[in-house]
Each structure stands twice: as C-alpha cells, then as structure tokens.
Amino acid sequence: MSESRNRQIVLAQLPGSGPLRLEHFVARDGARPVPGPRELLVRPIVLSIDSASRAWMNGPTYRPQLVPGDVMAGYALAEVVDAGDAAFAADDLVLADTGWQEWATVPATDATPVRRVAALTHHVSVLGxxxxxxxxxxxxxxxxxxxxxxxxxxxxxxxxxxxxxxxxxxxxxxxxxxxxxxxxxxxxxxxxxxxxxxxxxxxxxxxxxxxxxxxxxxxxxxxxxxxxxxxxxxxxxxxxxxxxxxxxxxxxxxxxxxxxxxxxxxxxxxxxxxxxxxLDLVDRWADATANLVRHVESGALRVLEDVLVGLDRAPEALIGMLAGENVGKRLVRVADDPG
Ligand SMILES: NC(=O)c1ccc[n+]([C@@H]2O[C@H](COP(=O)([O-])OP(=O)(O)OC[C@H]3O[C@@H](n4cnc5c(N)ncnc54)[C@H](OP(=O)(O)O)[C@@H]3O)[C@@H](O)[C@H]2O)c1
Structure with missing residues (x-):
C-alpha cells in the first residue's frame, strides 16, 4: 500500500436485474483523501462483504441507491490514522462505512469505536x-x-x-x-x-x-x-x-x-x-455484543470466516457470495493488522 495513493474499487455500471459481474466494477488509483472538520482519516483493514450491498444497486433501500462512479460502499474494520479534532486517537480501531478503498475519510459521528476483545476479524463477522x-x-x-x-x-x-x-x-x-x-x-x-x-x-x-x-x-x-x-x-x-x-x-x-x-x-x-x-436497534447492540463475546469465549459459538486477500478481489468476493460460494462470513483483507 502506498502512503499517498488511494486504490479504489468503483461501480462502473449498474447490473440491472441480472447477475452482478466483474465488468460492473473498475479499479482506479486516486489521491489519499484529506479529512475535513470532524472527519477521521482511516485505513481499512478488513472489508465486510455483505449480500445486501447488491440490493443497494437496485434502488433506494435503507440507504440511497448506488450509482456508477461511486466508490463501492461497504463497512470495514479500520484504523484511525488522523483523528483531527474528533474524540478519537490515532491507532484507534473503528467500524465505519469506508467503502472499498485503501484510505477513507468518514464523519467521526458515523464511526463506531471497537474495543479489542477477540481476533480482529471477529469484529467484522460474529461481533459485527x-x-x-x-x-x-x-x-x-x-x-x-x-x-x-x-x-x-x-x-x-x-x-x-x-x-x-x-x-x-x-x-x-x-x-x-x-x-x-x-x-x-x-x-x-x-x-x-x-x-x-x-x-x-x-x-x-x-x-x-x-x-x-x-x-x-x-x-x-x-x-x-x-x-x-x-x-x-x-x-x-x-x-x-x-x-x-x-x-x-x-x-x-x-x-x-x-x-x-x-x-x-x-x-x-x-x-x-x-x-x-x-441499524434501528443500536440501543440493543451492547447487550447483544456481550452475549456474543460470552458464547465465542466459552466455545459454544464457533466462528466461521471466509477471507480473501487483496482489495482488488472484493468484486469477485461479492459475486461469489451471491452465488453461494462462501461458508461463513465473507471478508476481504485489505491491510495487515496494526501492530
Ligand atoms: N435486516 C438486517 O438488518 C440485515 C443485516 C445484515 C444482513 N441482512 C440479510 O441477511 C441475509 C444474509 O446476508 P449475509 O450478508 O449474511 O450473506 P450470506 O448468508 O453470508 O451469503 C449469502 C448466501 O445466500 C445464499 N443464497 C444466494 N442466493 C440464494 C437463493 N436464490 N436461494 C437461497 N439461498 C441463496 C447463498 O448460500 P446457499 O449456498 O445456501 O445458496 C449465499 O452463501 C441477506 O438477506 C441480507 O440482506 C439483513
């Protein structure tokens, strides 16, 4: 990963009512974004590949429809690199809608802090x-x-x-x-x-x-x-x-x-x-997370993760998931875990 370049996966065209294909995406290299007031600069580590993101291409859902030219939307576990004046510190981990890219700016109010309690990938799968x-x-x-x-x-x-x-x-x-x-x-x-x-x-x-x-x-x-x-x-x-x-x-x-x-x-x-x-049940997340952590730690709940490596593999990860390739949570690792 370059410190100044920002590789991004962009939606090149909408798939319409047919199956999603690789040509619906294009990779491009942009410049690393600069955070504005109350924004965080973050570095995605692991992307969450979600089947609902295919529905986001079909029309408005609980979020606006994706359109060609958009960086493909999606959540990630990310490391805060520059917290600006927000109440975060560099090196904090957050869950945020970073999109499929190497660097992102996100409003500080939309970033959920992550307290490390497990393997980092678990924060995007069983605890995500x-x-x-x-x-x-x-x-x-x-x-x-x-x-x-x-x-x-x-x-x-x-x-x-x-x-x-x-x-x-x-x-x-x-x-x-x-x-x-x-x-x-x-x-x-x-x-x-x-x-x-x-x-x-x-x-x-x-x-x-x-x-x-x-x-x-x-x-x-x-x-x-x-x-x-x-x-x-x-x-x-x-x-x-x-x-x-x-x-x-x-x-x-x-x-x-x-x-x-x-x-x-x-x-x-x-x-x-x-x-x-x-997303409507945010006030119940803390209780649910505590239960999930307890079940994972006791061994009662097994964690199934299905990880592809490399940002450029995100489109094939989503396409394959919609076709039923995945066993457990499909993730794409974009960067190594922070030390
Ligand atoms: N309500 C919410 O807030 C919320 C939040 C997150 C996710 N979701 C929903 O949860 C569901 C699962 O999402 P996920 O991200 O966890 O994906 P996932 O279950 O990990 O992957 C999608 C799976 O769907 C199955 N599938 C695909 N096409 C199918 C078909 N025509 N008939 C039957 N099964 C089919 C495939 O497995 P098979 O091999 O079994 O076909 C595939 O592995 C989605 O409907 C998503 O929208 C809802």
Whole structure:
C-alpha cells in the first residue's frame, strides 16, 4: 500500500436485474483523501462483504441507491490514522462505512469505536453487523424459546450460521436450509444443527416437512422468494417469521414469484411476520455484543470466516457470495493488522 495513493474499487455500471459481474466494477488509483472538520482519516483493514450491498444497486433501500462512479460502499474494520479534532486517537480501531478503498475519510459521528476483545476479524463477522443481526433478529424480533423448531435459510452464511447456533444455544431444535450437501453436512457435523434441507431439492417442501414433523415455530428468513412460500406451508400455529433479508431476489429479479400463503395461512395459523433493520436497534447492540463475546469465549459459538486477500478481489468476493460460494462470513483483507 502506498502512503499517498488511494486504490479504489468503483461501480462502473449498474447490473440491472441480472447477475452482478466483474465488468460492473473498475479499479482506479486516486489521491489519499484529506479529512475535513470532524472527519477521521482511516485505513481499512478488513472489508465486510455483505449480500445486501447488491440490493443497494437496485434502488433506494435503507440507504440511497448506488450509482456508477461511486466508490463501492461497504463497512470495514479500520484504523484511525488522523483523528483531527474528533474524540478519537490515532491507532484507534473503528467500524465505519469506508467503502472499498485503501484510505477513507468518514464523519467521526458515523464511526463506531471497537474495543479489542477477540481476533480482529471477529469484529467484522460474529461481533459485527452479521452477528448482531443474527442475535437481535432471533431474540428481540423472533423471541426464540427453548423447544421451538427454528428454521434458518442461507444457514451456512454469515448471518444464518450465527442465528442457527444461537437458536441451538437457546435450546431450540434447529433446521438449516442451504444450497449444497457439503454445507449441510458441515452444519450438522460442526455446528450442531439437528437437520438440514437443500433448497435445490426438487421436493424441498417434502424435505422440509420431514425435517420438521411438528411444524416450524420460528423461521429466520434470509432468502425470501419462493422458499419463503415453502416454509410458510410448514408453519405451526402462532409461528413467527423474522424477515431478515431476501438474498434470492437481489441478483435475480425473476426469483420473486409472489406469496401464495399470504394472507391465507397467515390468518388460519395466526402467524406473525416481522421485518427489521439492525441499524434501528443500536440501543440493543451492547447487550447483544456481550452475549456474543460470552458464547465465542466459552466455545459454544464457533466462528466461521471466509477471507480473501487483496482489495482488488472484493468484486469477485461479492459475486461469489451471491452465488453461494462462501461458508461463513465473507471478508476481504485489505491491510495487515496494526501492530
Ligand atoms: N435486516 C438486517 O438488518 C440485515 C443485516 C445484515 C444482513 N441482512 C440479510 O441477511 C441475509 C444474509 O446476508 P449475509 O450478508 O449474511 O450473506 P450470506 O448468508 O453470508 O451469503 C449469502 C448466501 O445466500 C445464499 N443464497 C444466494 N442466493 C440464494 C437463493 N436464490 N436461494 C437461497 N439461498 C441463496 C447463498 O448460500 P446457499 O449456498 O445456501 O445458496 C449465499 O452463501 C441477506 O438477506 C441480507 O440482506 C439483513
């Protein structure tokens, strides 16, 4: 990394409703930015690769739509290099929306200080947005209870693997849905899932019914689309559906088929379907983080990380993740850990 150059990955064109490809990005070398008043100059260390960032290209979400020419947006664990007059010190670690680049300026008010309690990468995986989303979605929104049958989709992914493990820790019976037999074998062998289903199974409904003979009490939905309709058909009375995301629709607009079980089964089975955005639950982050740290330190919660090295690999990291390549949290290491 150069001290004056700033390598950046820029969105060259929008992918539209088709799959994201490498040519939608371009790398460019700019100048190192200079922080303004109340801004920090930071050096990203590890980028968080998030499937939601594909949705940011499709239109406004909980943030404005990305447009061609933008540095690709995304969170990172970053080291403060120049804190200016802000209440940070050089060498502090922060989580911030730095984008995919070697250097960034961020408003000091948007940087979350990180107190080192684990391997630094854990602050972007199990202790970052993915782990917090899993914890708050499962407990605060889903109100998981011991004895529940909990189904998690994208269960080997960053959010899903933590949600499934936390459900197991809470005393639930956990069923994971993924796209491959290899991922399913890993979930049962290494993470203590009770059963698994492959969403590519031509009889996914039959497979899910067999895996959940007493019905689904809580569905942690990372996927949306036709799979949501399948799971709704297996729900028990008073089941809760936590709508965390809809990754099936981000890279493939044709995946949304409409829900045939809404409102019919929602009414007859007294279902509660609730969406949430983890950024709205900031006042709950400290409690959730403390629990996650405790579970990681006790060994009850295994940390799955999938790390690519080099800023230029960020586009392939996101494209591969949307295709289901990743096991656990996908990260891109941009710089070595600070000493
Ligand atoms: N609500 C919030 O505040 C919040 C915060 C963070 C993330 N999220 C959501 O959490 C979900 C997971 O995000 P993540 O970043 O942790 O990604 P991830 O689960 O690590 O990776 C995405 C996974 O989705 C699966 N997938 C892709 N296309 C699919 C399809 N058509 N059908 C079924 N599965 C498909 C793939 O695994 P398979 O091999 O299983 O197909 C892939 O590995 C996303 O919906 C995201 O928007 C929500």
């Amino acid at each position: 947005v993915s782990g917090l989303t899993a914890h708050l979605g499962l407990h605060d929104v889903g109100r998981v209870r011991a004895g529940d049958t909990v189904v998690v989709s994208a269960a080997a992914g960053a959010t899903g693997n933590v949600a499934g493990q936390l459900a197991r820790i809470a005393g639930a019976r956990v069923v994971g849905i993924t796209g491959s037999p290899e991922k399913n074998a890993m979930l049962e062998r290494d993470l203590g899932f009770d059963a698994t289903v492959c969403h590519r199974d031509p009889d996914v409904l039959g497979a899910l019914r067999a895996a959940c003979p007493d019905g689904v009490d809580l569905y942690f939905d990372n996927v949306g689309g036709p799979l949501l309709d399948v799971v709704l058909r297996c729900t028990s009375r008073n089941a809760r559906v936590v709508c965390c995301g809809a990754v099936s629709a981000y890279d493939d607009a044709s995946a949304w088929s409409g829900l045939r079980q809404v409102p019919g089964r929602v009414v007859t089975h007294r279902l509660r379907i609730e969406g949430f955005i983890v």
